[in-house]
Amino acid sequence: MQFLKVLTSIAALLPATSFAQVTTDGGTIDPAKVEQFFDQPGYSPYAGRSYPIFPLWGEQHLHTSWSPDAIAAGTRIGPDEALRFAKGEEITSNTGQPVKLSRPYDWIVIADHSDALGVMARVIDGDPNLLADPTLKRWSVGMNAGGAAATEALMEMITLQGLGQIPDAITNPDTQFDMWRMQTEIVENHNNPGTFSALIGYEWSSNFGGGNNLHRNVIYRDGKSHADRVRPLTSFDTEIPNELWDWMENYEEKTGGRVLAIPHNGNLSNGLMFATETPDGKPIDVEWAMRRQKWEPIYEITQTKGTSEQHPTLSPSDEFADYEIWDAGNLNVVPKEPGMIEYEYAREALKRGLALEAEFGVNPFKFGLVGSTDSHTGISTAEESNFFGKFPASEPSAERSTGNAFDFEGRVVKDWQLGATGLMAVWATENTRASLWDAMNRKEVYGTTGPRIGVRFFGGWEFNEQDAQSRNPGALGYDKGVPMGGDLAPIPTADAAPSFLVAALKDPFSGNLDRIQIVKGWLDAEGNTQEKIFDVVWGGDRTVDENGKLSPVGDTVDIANATWSNTIGSPELITAWQDPEFDPTVSAFYYARVLEIPTPRWTAYDAVYFKDAAFGPEVPMKTIERAYTSPIWYSPKG
Structure with a gap:
């Protein structure tokens, strides 16, 4: 009844x-x-x-085996299979389990990291040109072996990236550009205007200062013919967000297309996401404020690594603020220092934006709110009863009750702390790339924690x-x-x-x-x-x-x-x-x-x-x- x-x-x-x-x-x-x-x-x-x-339901933040950290962790589901899953097809997960959405999505963005896009998949497959590098050969052996050997290879890769010592074969821009054109081809083949929109995008993955999450997803309004004309920016090129905006401006001038960026995971930025100076210590000014408002109209408020609407210590009278909070540290679980949290949460940023508008005449933090999963399994699931984790090791199993989602030199975040979240709703006039992008750009969007x-x-x-x-x-x-x-x-x-x-x-x-x-x-x-x-x-x-x-x-x-x-x-x-x-x-x-x-x-x-x-x-x-x-x-x- x-x-x-x-x-x-x-x-x-x-x-x-x-x-x-x-x-x-x-x-x-x-x-x-x-x-x-x-x-x-x-x-x-x-x-x-x-x-x-x-509303049209989907997400703008899914990683597949073409992301180097995902494939190093055991993900074998690539962009094509991930897109078929988003359209409602039943597939087999990375750990051999059947999985299907309760309802298909209306749209999705495969936002694989632009850093080493697709290259690690070729390393694992044994590409002889790449395995000529002894470090890549060692990683290939470890990742194919799985278990502790794969984890060791992944951790070495993250460490060397932080030190700027990644093998040249991975950072080669020509290799990246070739892989990008292959990915846009896959996405283009799944785009069906009016029924299902496969938007082109990538994640620019700045970890400025060692694990301080300043990641942005770049979303294209355009199709392959535009997107293929400019190589995606990587954190090997720069880790400063305003230099990403330079790239975006250049893309639009060169192609006549449109792009926007979506910052995410401010709760893991150790005070940098909504700071009032740039990561390299320069004070913000009117131009910076205008550019941030222009290029970053929406913000990812919830995902599997925590919800960053508001921290309970910043709003002690808000009885619902303490929701899926990750506040131990940054992506490397480097502990937070006093004063960092207030520059990581959306509500504080929205308030700070009003103050900055009074100072500069423009509000740099005038953004809409969305949710997505940031799943690195190629499987986008945000329902509590259908949650397939962050990485393959956190796919459904009895072991994930005690497993570690992150472990950096003994600084641990447990699997059970992962949140089954979130989704993005778009009030678009039709299910097309252009209409969805326009709604995102005017902030007529909202996020949920899954439902x-x-x-x-x-x-x-x-x-x-x-x-x-x-x-x-x-x-x-x-x-x-x-x-x-x-x-x-x-x-x-x-x-x-x-x-x-x-x-x-x-x-x-x-x-x-x-x-x-x-x-x-x-x-x-x-x-x-x-x-x-x-x-x-x-x-x-x-x-x-x-x-x-x-x-x-x-x-x-x-x-x-x-x-x-x-x-x-x-x-x-x-x-x-x-x-x-x-x-x-x-x-x-x-x-x-x-x-x-x-x-x-x-x-x-x-x-x-x-x-x-x-x-x-x-x-x-x-x-x-x-x-x-x-x-x-x-x-x-x-």
């Missing part, structure tokens, strides 16, 4: 899931010009619509309670406001306050919804950054206490059987909310955070499936899945 209710709810809401921005150049639309996104319809409410009916939660978020000056009863909030949202990723129109009257229309629909494969929160950040009159979290709508008959806290939704998780009941929470939530504490003289941003009811974590599924799994008492067995929308910004300047 509960499942029937959910299906009925979904059927009722699906016609309303149509909201997006429509442009041909990735810019913003004028909400007053309704004809830009809704042609004069006839009887059919769908005829003439030129904005999305549903396909439908979320819509609009901001304006006229939303009211009656709007929350609409079954077509998409057209209404554009008519009266701007979507996630946008800027509020200038304040219409001195006493006006911004209002927001926010709606969420549960993933039918996952838990009911607990609540929707709106996270506000602002710059006060003294120039200090502030934040506050508002519970704006929730499931069940609950109340807010005198301290403004909403009572918990409850917990139906049966850990022993890795199950739960959707007898609490709500299948869908929608409301119109107005900021009760608005100050029109200060800059602010708002984003929505949607929380599910508690459900079993992947570790609970492992404990049930592998009877001899030895999870200790410190291992979490429950999770609260969530979605994060891109913000909407307000500026007194309009």
Whole structure:
């Protein structure tokens, strides 16, 4: 009966899931010009619509055997097989297990490292030209042997890269360019506009200073004919992000194409991802701020190596901040020093962006929020019950209950600390590379920790309670406001306050919804950054206490059987909310955070499936899945 209710709810809401921005150049639309996104319809409410009916699901951060660290760790699934898996095909994992997605993706980016792209696959296959180098020959033997020998080869490769002593055969730009053209050919063969989009991309993998994660994924709007004209940048070329922006600018000038970059894993940057100076110690300036805003419109807020929305020590009153936190150190698990964390988390960066805008006149950290897996297995899975780990050693097995995900000279991160996260939703007008890229560039995107939660978020000056009863909030949202990723129109009257229309629909494969929160950040009159979290709508008959806290939704998780009941929470939530504490003289941003009811974590599924799994008492067995929308910004300047 509960499942029937959910299906009925979904059927009722699906016609309303149509909201997006429509442009041909990735810019913003004028909400007053309704004809830009809704042609004069006839009887059919769908005829003439030129904005999305549903979000398009995928990810921009998957590695295959063409990434050197992935193949060194035992990954043998290449780009072709990874793309077939993303389209819904059942494949065999690196450890010989059948695996399939619950539902196909709509799009994906194979973001293999540009460093030594595909070269290590040739080393392992025994390419005689490469094995003429004694170091590469030793690595080939070790990686083919597997086990400790493979680990030793991988660690040596990482160490030599950090020292700048990688064999010349790996860093040869001509070899890399040849492999790049081979990869774009594979991706091109899987691109099917209107049905499945295979976007071209790569990861630029700066580990500045030894494991400080400044990685970016470069995403192309274009196809092979453009992408093949300029060799991808590597960290062998540079490890400074603004020099990546130079490369991007050169690409666009030379080809007429378009690219954007997505920073990720700020929580492993040891204070560098959102610092107010460049990694090489130069102070940022107006030009730097303008370029960062231009080239990096979105940020990866959650992935398997942790969620970096906010750290609990930075927001001690946020009861949901302590979620899949990795804060031991950087990629080499080099311990953090005091003061680093505040430059690693998205909410702090969004607040700091307001302060920098007051100083420079431009906000370098004006980014949207997305999720992806960063899986290095060639298998993109983000569902708790279908989690295939980070590397082959963390694919499903009883051993991963005690295994190490990372071990650098005794500094260990355990496999159970890996998160089964995340996914990216794009409000694109059609399933094509250009439409998806345009939506990313205008920040009309959001991220989840795995479930396909439908979320819509609009901001304006006229939303009211009656709007929350609409079954077509998409057209209404554009008519009266701007979507996630946008800027509020200038304040219409001195006493006006911004209002927001926010709606969420549960993933039918996952838990009911607990609540929707709106996270506000602002710059006060003294120039200090502030934040506050508002519970704006929730499931069940609950109340807010005198301290403004909403009572918990409850917990139906049966850990022993890795199950739960959707007898609490709500299948869908929608409301119109107005900021009760608005100050029109200060800059602010708002984003929505949607929380599910508690459900079993992947570790609970492992404990049930592998009877001899030895999870200790410190291992979490429950999770609260969530979605994060891109913000909407307000500026007194309009």
